[in-house]
Amino acid sequence: MNNNGTLISFSGITKFYDTGRVKVRALKGIYLDIKRGEFVGVMGPSGSGKSTLMNIMGCLDTPSSGDYALDGHPVADLNIHQLASIRNKKIGFIFQNFNLLPYATAYENVELPLIFAGLPGQIRKEKVMHNLSLVGLADRADHKPTELSGGEMQRVAIARAMANDPEVILADEPTGNLDSKSGNEIISIFEDLNKAGKSVVMITHDSNIAERCHRIIRIKDGLIEIDERNGHRETSVT
């Protein structure tokens, strides 16, 4: 779609919250390009604005100013239906708390975005089973979240995020609630997906996990402090 391979392009993105009593400046001017196929880790202290960054990236939130182009298209031009469609088809969300529907089975959880996409039953079935096998849980399709371990729940969430074959996986501290072994498994899955061509943007606090990303962006006080590749510092904006 885009010739230079840029998938996500932030240009002077700011985000202010007005809670009535206090004005919070969550993002103060972010310039950032993420290319197709990158594996990016986002780090920063609490309140630095990394979640806001992710939400804007995932079209869940809109910037107060600045331009965001996804796959070459300015997001500001899109209506609510197009935004819903982008969240559905181009972006795969992964949450720290997995956010699986507690009363639905693994199968039904993975099926949800396919239903939103309006796909017919047979195709949904194929896709659900394909993605569940991708994360090694095809045999757990009938299990509900309460019958799964934390690592397994997150794997179901990955299968769900992958259901519509998105361009990019956005993961907000995906290993934050997992033991290190399960966390490592999750990161391995991300690495496999990345090798297969998927872009991955992941917030993490764990420097060991961040080490495995190809690029690390450190955010502080709503600005990009450090943007480095493979441990080698490329740019520094302060």
Add this chain to the structure above:
Amino acid sequence: MRIFTYKLLLFLKLIGREFKAQKLRMGLTILAITWGTISITLLMAFSVGLDQQFTKARQGLGNGIVIVWGGQTSLPYQGLPQGRRISFRTESGIIDLIKSRVVGIDVVAGEFLRWGQTLEYEGKQINKLVCGTYPEYEKMRAHYAKAGGRFINKKDMELKRRVVYLGTKVADEIFGENLNPVGEIVKINGMPFTVIGVMIDKLQDSSYHGPDDNYVVIPASTFLLFYGDPFFDNLVYKVKDGIDSKVVEKDLFRVLGAKYRFDPADESALWVWDTIEGEEISKKVFMGVTIFMWFIGGMTLLIAGIGVANIMYVAVRERTKEIGTKIALGAERRHIIFQFMTEALSIALVGGLIGITFSVAICSLFRMLPMEGALEFLGQPTVNWLVAGTTVFTLSFIGLFAGLFPARKAASINPVEALRYE
């Protein structure tokens, strides 16, 4: 369409699981709807039963008949003074005159009456009112015979047969209860008469010579043979369908005024009891009662509906995070709205279905009770298509209405805040 159906099935499946997860709250909400449904359905059902019984009772006297007695003139007419009595002389051919000259008359019959006549059967004697009349009287005054019997007919009239048709109570008094006296001989003032029929039990809320179950009916021709009565006590007629009884009444005054020489505008020359008029009034009264019942039932259901809306609001709040997740996964407004609307509608319909089932059961049980006295007027409470249809419609409406606001609220949730919600 297939996708929609599947989606619906999936949602219903998920709702089913949710019911399981929130047994108590869902149970209470369904109970509220069930209770509301039972209230409205039973109110409606009993109102239908009551209406049927009242109609039946009204029609016990006859369906849309007019009864006419001779009166006394109050206006001088063609040189004749006021205060003359008007009587329907038997041999005057008045029945044929009315039949041929009054426009809109369907059936007309005269009635002869004689009080205090002795009925005797196997040494048992009772005193009753004997009525001599015509075969037309049967349908007009709802004098239907029990199986195996009949009312008087044309042949009885022609041959002046000594046959008698008995009111239920008369038959019970003289022959004993629930026996079939058809073919038995009973003596009226010493003359033997063959019993040809006994009246079917009927509800009757009005009468002019006492209730029909106390009647003893013989052919008019036979009556004249015995009593030689020169005058009809009264006439009974029925107007043709779709014709205003008031217009016919006016025409009757014109025709009889010409015959008996009284002013057609003289209202006291004839005493007329138009039962159709009373019917209109009691129909209106009953409509009022029905509207009142609907109102009460509707109010009950409304409260139940508020209960559903309430639980839906709670459900929306409890699932704020879930809604946020769904939006992140690409759900559109309609998906979120659909989910909560389906849920509210399901609660309303499940509760409604249980309610209707119970109501039908209660009505069936009620029908098994012996109907006596005041209960008789409750009649047969019936859950008919009108009752069921109204209830289902009301429930759907309440379900949709109760789901609408919470669903809209859910769909307008800010996903960022929703995902942060704990």
